[in-house]
Amino acid sequence: MVRGGLLSWPAPPLSWIGHTGGINCIRYSPNGRQIISGSDDTTIRIWDAETGVISVEPLKGHTKRVQSVAYSPDGRYIISGSWDKTIRIWDAETGTAVGKPLEGHSSHVSSVAYSPNGRYIISGSGDMTIRIWDAETGVAVGKPLAGHSSQVSSVTYSPDGRRIISGSDDKTIRFWDAETGAAVGKPLEGHSEYVWSVAYSPDGRHIISGSWDNTIRIWDAETCAAVGKPLEGHSEYVWSVAYSPDGRRIVSGSGDKTIRIWDTETGAAVGNPLEGHSEYVSSVAYSPDGRHIISGSWDNTIRIWDAETGAAVGDPPEGHSSQVSSVTYSPDGRRIISGSWDKTIRIWDADTGGAVGKPLEGHSEYVWSVAYSPDGRRIISGSGDKTIRIWDAETGAAVGKPLEGHSENVWSVAYSPNGRRIISGSGDKTIRIWNAEAGAGVGKPLEGHELYVSSVAYSPNGRRIISGSWDKTIRIWDADTGAAVGNPLEGHSEYVLSVAYSPDARHIISGSWDKTIRIWDAETGAAVGNPLEGHSSYVLSVAYSPDSRRIISGSGDNTIRIWDADTGAEVGKPLEGHSEYVWSVAYSPDGRRIVSGSGDKTIRIWDAETNTGAGRPLEGETVNVLSAASSPNGQHNVSGSNSNTIRPSEQFLYPPPSSGDPLHDFFNSQRDSDGWVRDSNRGLLYWVPPDCRGGLHSPALITIPPTSHFRTVSLDFEDFVFGTDWPQIFNSAQR
Numbered sequence: 001m002v003r004g005g006l007l008s009w010p011a012p013p014l015s016w017i018g019h020t021g022g023i024n025c026i027r028y029s030p031n032g033r034q035i036i037s038g039s040d041d042t043t044i045r046i047w048d049a050e051t052g053v054i055s056v057e058p059l060k061g062h063t064k065r066v067q068s069v070a071y072s073p074d075g076r077y078i079i080s081g082s083w084d085k086t087i088r089i090w091d092a093e094t095g096t097a098v099g100k101p102l103e104g105h106s107s108h109v110s111s112v113a114y115s116p117n118g119r120y121i122i123s124g125s126g127d128m129t130i131r132i133w134d135a136e137t138g139v140a141v142g143k144p145l146a147g148h149s150s151q152v153s154s155v156t157y158s159p160d161g162r163r164i165i166s167g168s169d170d171k172t173i174r175f176w177d178a179e180t181g182a183a184v185g186k187p188l189e190g191h192s193e194y195v196w197s198v199a200y201s202p203d204g205r206h207i208i209s210g211s212w213d214n215t216i217r218i219w220d221a222e223t224c225a226a227v228g229k230p231l232e233g234h235s236e237y238v239w240s241v242a243y244s245p246d247g248r249r250i251v252s253g254s255g256d257k258t259i260r261i262w263d264t265e266t267g268a269a270v271g272n273p274l275e276g277h278s279e280y281v282s283s284v285a286y287s288p289d290g291r292h293i294i295s296g297s298w299d300n301t302i303r304i305w306d307a308e309t310g311a312a313v314g315d316p317p318e319g320h321s322s323q324v325s326s327v328t329y330s331p332d333g334r335r336i337i338s339g340s341w342d343k344t345i346r347i348w349d350a351d352t353g354g355a356v357g358k359p360l361e362g363h364s365e366y367v368w369s370v371a372y373s374p375d376g377r378r379i380i381s382g383s384g385d386k387t388i389r390i391w392d393a394e395t396g397a398a399v400g401k402p403l404e405g406h407s408e409n410v411w412s413v414a415y416s417p418n419g420r421r422i423i424s425g426s427g428d429k430t431i432r433i434w435n436a437e438a439g440a441g442v443g444k445p446l447e448g449h450e451l452y453v454s455s456v457a458y459s460p461n462g463r464r465i466i467s468g469s470w471d472k473t474i475r476i477w478d479a480d481t482g483a484a485v486g487n488p489l490e491g492h493s494e495y496v497l498s499v500a501y502s503p504d505a506r507h508i509i510s511g512s513w514d515k516t517i518r519i520w521d522a523e524t525g526a527a528v529g530n531p532l533e534g535h536s537s538y539v540l541s542v543a544y545s546p547d548s549r550r551i552i553s554g555s556g557d558n559t560i561r562i563w564d565a566d567t568g569a570e571v572g573k574p575l576e577g578h579s580e581y582v583w584s585v586a587y588s589p590d591g592r593r594i595v596s597g598s599g600d601k602t603i604r605i606w607d608a609e610t611n612t613g614a615g616r617p618l619e620g621e622t623v624n625v626l627s628a629a630s631s632p633n634g635q636h637n638v639s640g641s642n643s644n645t646i647r648p649s650e651q652f653l654y655p656p657p658s659s660g661d662p663l664h665d666f667f668n669s670q671r672d673s674d675g676w677v678r679d680s681n682r683g684l685l686y687w688v689p690p691d692c693r694g695g696l697h698s699p700a701l702i703t704i705p706p707t708s709h710f711r712t713v714s715l716d717f718e719d720f721v722f723g724t725d726w727p728q729i730f731n732s733a734q735r
Contacts, residue, residue, distance in 0.1 A: 018045055018054055020610060022298035025068050025283045029092070030075040036294055038550030044080050046095060047302065049287070054093035062087055068111045072135070073118045081109030087123050087133065102138050104131055111154045115178070116161040124152030130166050132181065142181050147174055153196045156223070159204040167195035173209050173219070188224055190217055197240045201264070202247045210238035216252050216262065228267045233260055240283045244307065245290040251307075253281030259295050261310065271310045276303055278576060280690030299577075319355060320346060326369045326584040329391070331376045333589040338603050339367035343389065345381050348603065350588065350595075357396050362389055369412045373436070374419045382410030388424050390439065400439045405432055412455045417462040425453030431467050433482065446482050448475055455498045458524070460505045468496035474510050476525065489525050491518055498541045502548040502565065507549070509551055511539030517553050517563065529568050534561055541584045545608070546591045549574030560596050560606065566579040575606050 021040030028035055034055060035047045044059035044066055071078055077098065078090040086101035087109055107126030110676055114121055114717035120141065121133040129144035130152055137595035150169035157164055157178065166175040173195055193212035200207055206227065207219040215230035216238055236255030243250055249270065250262040258273035259281055279298035286307065293305045305311065322341035329336055329350065336348040344359035345367055365384030372379055378399065379391040387402035388410055408427030415422055415436065422434040430445035431453055451470035458465055464485065465477040473488035473498055494513035507528060508520040516531035517539055521689055537556030544551055550571065551563040559574035560582055580599030587594055587608065594606040 006494050018047075018058075018421075019043070019300045021065070022279070022300060023282060023296035023302060024066060024301060026296040027069055027071055028287050028294065029071050029286055030073060030288060035294055036069050036071065036078055037302055038080055038082075039300075040065040040298075042066060042082070044069055044078065044090065046078075046092070049292075052302075052304075059090050059095050060099075061097050061101070062086070064108070067109060070113050072114050073116060077135075079112050079114065079121055081112040081123055083108035085125075087111060087112055087121065089121075089135075089138065090683060099138050102133050102140075104127070104140050104144075107151070110151060111156075113156045115157050120178075122155050122157065122164055123376050124155040124166055126151040128152060130155055130164065130176065132178075144180050145176050145183075147183050147187075148172070150194075153194065154198045156199060158200050159202060162219075165198050165200065165207060167198040167209055169194040171195060171211075173198055173207065175224070185224055188219055188226075189375075190226055190230075191215070193237075196238065199242055201243050202245060206247075206264070208241050208243065208250055208367050210241035212237040212253055213256070214238060216241055216250065218250075218264070218267070228602070231262050231267050231269075233273075234258070234268050236280075239280060242285050244286045245288060249286075249307070251284045251286060251293050253295055253297075255280045257281060257297070257535045259293065259305065261286055261293075261307070272310060274305050279303070286597040319603075320344065321599050322601060323580070324583060324601060324603055325367065327595045327597035327603055328371060328584075328586040329372060329588045329593075329595060330372050331589055332520075333593075335376075335393075336595050336603065336605075337370050337372065337379055338584075338597050339370040340597075340601075341366045343367060343383070345370055345379065347379075347393070347396065350593070350605070353605065359394050360391050360398075362398050362402075363387070365409075368409060371414050373415050374417060378415075378419075378436070380413045380415065380422055382413040382424055384409045386410060386426075388413055388422065388434065389407040390422075390436070402511065403434050403439050403441075405441050405445075406430070408452075411453060414457050416458050417460060421462075421479070423456045423458065423465055425456040425467055427452045429469075431456055431465065433465075433479075443482050444448040446477050446484075448484055448488075450471070451495075454496065457500050458501055459501050464501075464522075466499050466501065466508055468499040468510055469554055470495040472496060472512075472526075474499055474508065474520065476508075476522075486525050489520050489527075491527050491531075492516070494538075497539065500543050502544045503546055504548045506548070507565070509544065511542040511553055513538045515539060515555075517542055517551065519551075519565070519568070532563050532568050532570075534574075535559070537581075540581060543586050545587050546589060550587075550591075550608075552585045552587065552594055554585040554596055554598075556581045558582060558598070560585055560594065561697065562594075562608070577604055578602070 015265040019041050020040040020308040023037050023039050026035060027040040027414055030186055033049055035049050036044055038044050042064060046055040048055055062082040062084050066082050068081040076092055078092050085105050085108060086103055088101050088367040089098040091098055105125040105127050109123050109125050111124040119135055121135050123131050128148045128151060129146050131144050132141040133323050134141055148170050152166050152168050154167040162178055164178050166174050171191045172189055174187050175184040177184055191211040191213050195209050195211050197210040205221055207221050209217050214234045215232055217230050218227040234254040234256050238252050238254050243478055250264055252260050258275050260273050261270040263270050276515040277297040277299050281295050281297050283296040286700050291307055293307050295303050320340040320342050324338050324340050326339040332616050334350055336350050338346050342406045343363045344361050346359050347355055347356040352599055363385050367381050367383050369382040369423055377393055379393050381389050386406045387404055388478045389402050390399040392399055406426040406428050410424050410426050412425040422436050424432050429449045430447050432445050433442040449469040449471050453467050453469050455468040465479050467475050467572040472492045473490050475488050476485040478485055492512040492514050496510050496512050506522055508522050510518050515535050516533055516540060518531050519528040521528055535555040535557050539555050541554040549565055551565050553561050558578045558580060559576055561574050562571040564571055582596050582598050584597040592608055593674050594608050596604050
């Protein structure tokens, strides 16, 4: 039996996006109102701890990665240590550099800290030494503290300022007299790998250390003896450790992408790991009031967590409540629209990511596709309720009645370049043409495909229509007569899910369940070059850049990839950030941004040049976001969703079974109005009672959404038989 579903969906953690490189270090200001971060992108950023807004322009001056940052005790200054071998001092209010860089280390600076009285700065370096500096003059105080046999990765002062501790790649922790610089006692030994982070407890009685041996150790600061057993739980290197202000908790960040909280008294883990980062967690810290934890990661983001519950802090902006199935920009690039399984379309501001107005509601099933009219005044949507709807892009009001005619899901919709026609592709295997002004059908349906029509598009001059189908082909049609032009384009070995014309009209691209993108000559229908390969799962959406030089693809492997349209070579690394299928992708009209809609219920905006995220995800959907688009002026985005159709008992089967799989016929099944579900050859499979038909979706529905009569309704295929063996079901029932 295939059954299942989720009773509730966890809110995705908010992340602060701004750095273009991995984040190596983060700290709270003494008053808890600001957060600073240092990054591989060579900059330091100052953030408002409450809103996540960047307070001033990035602090620029270092020429290599920023490895460590710290606030002065009074919060007036910031210090940073870099791989360019220097320490810099900055005005915390204005972000301007104070004085010249502190120079003296012969290798990278890996850690910096202020003394409790703010008079001194210490730095640890790859040159195996610790240096002490006068914070006022920037002059080195005394000789370097030498003793470690490998790089010094972490340094800090004791709360009373009398001691300095250092952690090193030589696997030891050392104590130093802050006044004389002399080593105090023997090195603390116990770790079996590099010690990357050390910290004093607020009362100065204990020290903690995090190591590449995946453990945290607690030490007695007076006797230097280990306290209890190592804290174990992380499955990768421990990059950063910190105490809570009251000394009762320890927080650790790890290469396993999680943050863990520990009880300092017992050494036991408190709650579950904090998950959300997609790369190493390189730095963690408590807020001064102990209520929050911040984490910085090599995924280029900063996250804030509730220290008591471990939950992500902040409510996601209101948005879709299910998968986002379709996204696109408005013609002017000022808006984005998205369509979702929550049955709604949403409009978003393309610059701020904020929702514009209320959701567009009216569909009774999933919204599979959305599009803007060329002038940006109208939005169209195609739905599982078999209709197309037209909306006023300014007010969000429905325009006229739904366009009815299809007998199955409407998978794809598009406007003609002049805005006078609308086309729709459906699960009924046909393409229909509609008068955009009157809402009436134009001519007969375009027939020829043998299975669902999953994607449709007009050529740039409006003379041709292309369609992609589950029959593995692409077809070209005359937009005026509806006649097929040439033979079907064949080459994919699985369903064709997305098609698009290049803006210069020379080529057609197609994305398929066979994990490839293919390029075709629009005039001859011949394949151009080899398939574009790289995705590890189905290609669900493809699109051209406005200049026809790039192709983007969204996939079931949760990534977006960029390709050179001429050579077919991949450009840069995959865009990663979504945690579920990427259903829809589109370029902004100026080609500078990419928008993506995902099954993780978010819309993300990316910088097309740097392949990095631009701002926060547009979140809030409780169901899959299946489609999104932008207004012609680019100010708004819209999204369509199916939130009310994802229910505790509803489960879809992805990927679709291959032709040799026993479930292949179920995935390709079709439901007749009499309740019988038939396979792709029209053979009877099973009958659905009338009161269970309302939420039955095709294809791939393995369980039926609950109705008013049933809390859950599941289809049990364990003893299922059909064809010539169907009488066996009666024998089974009698037994």
